[in-house]
Amino acid sequence: MTHKTKEQYTAEAKELLASLKNKTLTPKDRMAIPQQEMPTGEPLERARKMDEVALGYTAEQAQIEAMRCLQCKNAPCMNGCPVSVPIPEFLAKVASGDFKGAVDTVKTTNLLPAICGRVCPQEKQCQGQCTVGKGLKDPEKAVAIGRIERFVADWERENGKIDTPAVAAATGKKVAIIGSGPAGLTVAADVRRAGHEVTVFEAFHKTGGVMVYGIPEFRLPKSIVAQEVETLKKMGVKFETNFLVGRTQTLPQLLQEAGYDAAFVGTGAGLPKFMNIEGENLIGVFSANEYLTRANLMKAYDTERASTPLFEAKNIVVVGGGNVAMDAARMGYRLGAEKVSVIYRRTRNEMPARREEVAHAEEEGVEFRFLENPVKIIGDENGCVKAVQVLSYELGEPDASGRRSPVAIAGSEHEVPCDAVIVALGNGSNPLMVQTTPGLDADAKGHIKVDENAATSYPAVWAGGDIVLGAATVILAMGEGRKAAASINEYLAKK
Ligand code: FAD
Numbered sequence: 001m002t003h004k005t006k007e008q009y010t011a012e013a014k015e016l017l018a019s020l021k022n023k024t025l026t027p028k029d030r031m032a033i034p035q036q037e038m039p040t041g042e043p044l045e046r047a048r049k050m051d052e053v054a055l056g057y058t059a060e061q062a063q064i065e066a067m068r069c070l071q072c073k074n075a076p077c078m079n080g081c082p083v084s085v086p087i088p089e090f091l092a093k094v095a096s097g098d099f100k101g102a103v104d105t106v107k108t109t110n111l112l113p114a115i116c117g118r119v120c121p122q123e124k125q126c127q128g129q130c131t132v133g134k135g136l137k138d139p140e141k142a143v144a145i146g147r148i149e150r151f152v153a154d155w156e157r158e159n160g161k162i163d164t165p166a167v168a169a170a171t172g173k174k175v176a177i178i179g180s181g182p183a184g185l186t187v188a189a190d191v192r193r194a195g196h197e198v199t200v201f202e203a204f205h206k207t208g209g210v211m212v213y214g215i216p217e218f219r220l221p222k223s224i225v226a227q228e229v230e231t232l233k234k235m236g237v238k239f240e241t242n243f244l245v246g247r248t249q250t251l252p253q254l255l256q257e258a259g260y261d262a263a264f265v266g267t268g269a270g271l272p273k274f275m276n277i278e279g280e281n282l283i284g285v286f287s288a289n290e291y292l293t294r295a296n297l298m299k300a301y302d303t304e305r306a307s308t309p310l311f312e313a314k315n316i317v318v319v320g321g322g323n324v325a326m327d328a329a330r331m332g333y334r335l336g337a338e339k340v341s342v343i344y345r346r347t348r349n350e351m352p353a354r355r356e357e358v359a360h361a362e363e364e365g366v367e368f369r370f371l372e373n374p375v376k377i378i379g380d381e382n383g384c385v386k387a388v389q390v391l392s393y394e395l396g397e398p399d400a401s402g403r404r405s406p407v408a409i410a411g412s413e414h415e416v417p418c419d420a421v422i423v424a425l426g427n428g429s430n431p432l433m434v435q436t437t438p439g440l441d442a443d444a445k446g447h448i449k450v451d452e453n454a455a456t457s458y459p460a461v462w463a464g465g466d467i468v469l470g471a472a473t474v475i476l477a478m479g480e481g482r483k484a485a486a487s488i489n490e491y492l493a494k495k
């Protein structure tokens, strides 16, 4: 497929919009409007740069795409959204050119639309339920709700129209938020709005959680997350960075000595899982977390200004088939690799990564090795990685998740040469908060246990996001945060 520039998309969209504007559109007309494609950077050029890959809709594209919405009375798309964004209402405003009204409508339930519009797995959520996709018998042709949401949020930011939410009169109550990921930031906003004093404690030197240290710049520019934190600061939320709760001070100390009336734990799932195979301690083996954190948070790619050491691998093998594996693989090229391969033990159909991310990785030159799994990492005489030994697999019967299970083919061992291996097999929860808070209950996997209001077993402590759900999504972390904040506000109002 030839690569189109943003200018070409703009010209085409202007012409189409002019032909649609003064027409009364029937549902049939709306279904016939072509889905607007997302302009992107040229694949081989962008694969060496950290700049954002998806360039965003033009105003004309956003309006045309919103006109594809049928304004369904029962709005099935809203059932697919974990925070029930009023989708038909905001799309109607976009279609009429009222972008500020549209973004205000989205923000009634979703405080971080510029982020969710970029990283939500929309095809499984809102768009997965869209009548247009179903009517066209192609879920990928659903109304591109996420792209339009991103457009209105970007439009608001780029035009200096972001309003700082109003804060109620001071209540004199203090709330501690542990962790500055999407769960913590959402609770901070909602609790601050109710007039409570809010401090966010963050272990790293930068705020934003995985949105800053995990999801790469080329998918989610860090300036967008920083803008959200800036809005919270304007509302009066305080941030204490380089503060590891459980070491700098414990949660019981914050509550009983530092005078906090309530706390929210949103510490995420930051403990990488490994394969536990021979050779995993060789030089050149990384968890995807470490690899991405070096590049994102510590700016290792900026060799002129950053002091973070960069491991200069030329031939990288990434193990895993999820979004984290796609991010690590694409980052590999941006950090100077000449070849990046992804090893996954099932096939493309079973990959949990978003289709769009897989397509972007492939366009950028990432090679996929399906039906293989490492059994050993092989080192050279200096203890550095020189290959992975893998077994070939075939697909057997479906397992509990409904995906066909991979079955090893005996005697199929072979070597894949490489000088770095990045393990992207998911993350577990860090046990520090539970270990240092006697009475805070967790399940066998280390996820903090909560009730239907996100309250934990420890008095005046709520929890949400990945530390409760296991590695999940930004929007689910936000949804949990909103629930917890409502319960905290109710508790403090009675206290
Ligand atoms: P986090 O974002 O993990 O934030 C937790 C914060 O708590 C961190 O900043 C951490 O430093 C801090 N912390 C931890 N312990 C302490 C302590 N003891 N004291 C103080 N601070 C502490 N989701 C999507 O929806 N779309 C995507 O495209 C997507 N891509 C991803 C790509 C990668 C590489 C990764 C790793 C995850 C991705 N996710 C994606 C998942 C998503 O980022 C998480 O589900 C979400 O960030 C969870 O939010 P959270 O607030 O629970 O925790």
Ligand code: SF4
Binding pocket: 080, 081, 082, 083, 084, 085, 087, 110, 116, 117, 120, 122, 125, 126, 127, 145, 146, 149, 475
């Ligand atoms: Fe869709 Fe996510 Fe927006 Fe909800 S928040 S409407 S799931 S893109």
Ligand code: SF4
Binding pocket: 068, 069, 070, 071, 072, 075, 076, 077, 078, 087, 088, 091, 129, 130, 131, 132, 143, 145
């Ligand atoms: Fe519009 Fe699709 Fe939602 Fe119907 S399901 S209201 S067409 S976005």
